[in-house]
Every structure is written in C-alpha cells, then in structure tokens.
Amino acid sequence: MKMEQTRYQDARGPRGRIERIAYQATNVKGETFEKHANVYLPAGYDGAPEQRYNIFYLMHGGGGNEDAWLDSCPVKNVLDRLNIEGRLEPTIVVFPTYYTEGNTPENADFRIAGREEIRVFQAELMQNLVPAVESRYRTWARSVDAAGLRASRMHRGFGGFSMGGGNTWMTFTHNLASFGWFMPLSGDCWELETMGGRTKSAETAALLGQTAIDGGFGPRDYFIYALTGSEDIAVGNLTPQIEAMKALPEQFQATDDFATGNLRYEVADGFPHAYEHVVTYVERALPTFFRA
Numbered sequence: 706m707k708m709e710q711t712r713y714q715d716a717r718g719p720r721g722r723i724e725r726i727a728y729q730a731t732n733v734k735g736e737t738f739e740k741h742a743n744v745y746l747p748a749g750y751d752g753a754p755e756q757r758y759n760i761f762y763l764m765h766g767g768g769g770n771e772d773a774w775l776d777s778c779p780v781k782n783v784l785d786r787l788n789i790e791g792r793l794e795p796t797i798v799v800f801p802t803y804y805t806e807g808n809t810p811e812n813a814d815f816r817i818a819g820r821e822e823i824r825v826f827q828a829e830l831m832q833n834l835v836p837a838v839e840s841r842y843r844t845w846a847r848s849v850d851a852a853g854l855r856a857s858r859m860h861r862g863f864g865g866f867s868m869g870g871g872n873t874w875m876t877f878t879h880n881l882a883s884f885g886w887f888m889p890l891s892g893d894c895w896e897l898e899t900m901g902g903r904t905k906s907a908e909t910a911a912l913l914g915q916t917a918i919d920g921g922f923g924p925r926d927y928f929i930y931a932l933t934g935s936e937d938i939a940v941g942n943l944t945p946q947i948e949a950m951k952a953l954p955e956q957f958q959a960t961d962d963f964a965t966g967n968l969r970y971e972v973a974d975g976f977p978h979a980y981e982h983v984v985t986y987v988e989r990a991l992p993t994f995f996r997a
C-alpha cells in the first residue's frame with residue numbers, strides 16, 4: 706500500500722522529555738550489572754499526578770542500543786506531534802536494549818546467536834526492566850508482580866524494529882500474560898528457528914495461537930499490528946507468517962480496524978529496512994493502541 710514517509714515536522718505545542726534510567730540486570734557470567742533504558746514522558750506528566758499512563762516498550766534492531774531509535778529517526782518528534790494532536794492515549798514509551806554486558810555487538814567473543822539473545826531478554830524484561838520502570842512511573846500496574854502486570858496487561862504493549870520485531874513476537878510467546886498490544890516492525894517470529902516465520906510459517910502460527918489458548922486469552926485479549934515494506938529484507942519472512950496466522954481465525958482475525966479484529970498487517974510500497982522509514986509505522990500504529 707502507499708504510505709507517505711514520516712519526516713520531522715515542527716511540534717507546535719508542549720513537548721515530552723526523555724529520562725535515562727538505570728536498572729540492575731544479569732550479565733552473561735551471571736553477575737549483576739547496571740543497564741540503561743530511555744523513557745519518553747509525555748508533556749504534562751509531572752502536572753498530572755492522578756493520571757495513569759499506558760506503557761509501550763519499543764526495541765531497537767540488531768547492533769543497536771537504547772539510543773538507537775532516538776538517534777536514528779524522528780521518533781520523539783512523532784510522539785510529540787501525536788500527543789499535541791491528541792491522537793495518542795496517554796502513553797509512556799520505553800526504549801530499552803536487549804543486549805547485555807558481555808553480549809554486545811562489539812564483543813564478538815561473547816556474542817551468541819541473535820535468536821538466543823532475544824530469547825534470553827524475555828527473562829530480563831519481566832524480572833528487571835518492567836519492575837524497574839513500572840515501580841517508578843505511573844503506569845496502570847498497581848503492583849509489579851505477576852498479578853499486577855496481568856491485571857494491567859491491556860495497558861502494556863511491546864514493539865520493535867527488525868530484531869526488535871523478533872523480540873516482539875517473543876514477548877507474545879513468552880509473556881502474553883503481561884502484554885496485550887504488539888507492534889512487530891520488519892521482523893518475524895524466531896521462536897522455532899531463525900526466520901521461522903518463513904521457514905516454519907504454519908508451525909509458527911500454530912505456536913502463537915496455542916500460546917493464546919494456553920494462556921486463556923481470547924481474540925479480544927491481544928492485538929497485533931505488524932508492518933513492513935515491500936523492499937524490506939523482512940517482508941519475505943513476515944508475510945508468510947501472517948498468512949499462516951490468518952488461517953487460524955479463532956485466534957487471529959485479520960482486520961484494518963481493531964474494533965472488528967485483532968491482526969493488522971500492512972506492507973508499505975517501496976519502503977526498505979531502515980529506521981527512517983520504519984518510524985512511519987510507529988506513527989500509524991501507536992494511535993490505534995490501548996483503545997479496546
């Protein structure tokens with residue numbers, strides 16, 4: 706489909722701010738160390754002590770870090786403009802990194818395969834990152850234990866670009882109990898194997914569907930908005946996976962409006978695998994989140 710690439714535009718109104726937070730995580734040797742995430746707080750956050758905020762975790766792609774989205778494209782400008790235009794539900798956006806000390810793109814000795822990196826991050830996400838963020842900011846989580854996160858799951862989303870898209874699908878397969886909204890951008894599900902969305906489409910779709918069934922979640926309990934581009938290296942992995950998911954209509958109901966289904970998929974004409982294009986997908990999809 707035709708999509709106009711998002712570019713920087715003046716944000717004519719109050720702008721949000723980025724806070725850099727530290728939290729404890731575990732490195733590849735099992736030692737505790739400090740990690741960082743960037744947190745976007747919408748304008749007015751400090752002046753609204755009664756307001757609770759949805760929370761959306763937006764992951765970078767392979768080789769990136771917690772600054773990658775902010776440094777590579779006008780994502781902050783997009784969030785500011787969406788807020789100024791009143792198009793977003795009140796939402797905090799977290800920019801984390803799935804890399805861990807001793808397991809970084811610069812450290813080839815310790816680097817383990819990408820699929821394993823994004824899998825091990827799922828434990829850190831729940832044990833370290835989400836508790837650190839959501840005990841500090843006013844999200845809908847009344848507590849950051851499993852019960853509190855489950856009760857607030859329809860106010861919590863995860864998205865990401867490329868390997869961050871892989872992270873997003875892993876968040877579905879590992880932590881659907883805590884997340885209700887998913888925005889995989891230019892990345893397929895590597896739960897079964899690398900590029901399993903293409904090589905094991907039906908099995909991957911079945912696994913995703915079974916995850917929902919096993920968790921006791923029906924099709925109004927989770928929403929997925931996947932996007933990529935026709936010139937993107939991920940399109941050949943993502944499209945067959947989405948097609949296989951559509952073959953499971955009890956779990957995945959294809960739609961162009963979350964009022965009538967839970968699976969949206971769009972391919973932008975001509976868009977390549979690049980933050981500067983992929984940020985367009987954030988501008989399209991995030992305003993549809995946290996409304997069901």
Ligand code: FER
Nearest residue numbers: 767867868871892893939942
């Ligand atoms: C995909 C295509 C490419 C994908 C990830 C990549 C998770 C990552 C590429 C890279 O890091 O260079 O479908 O899905």
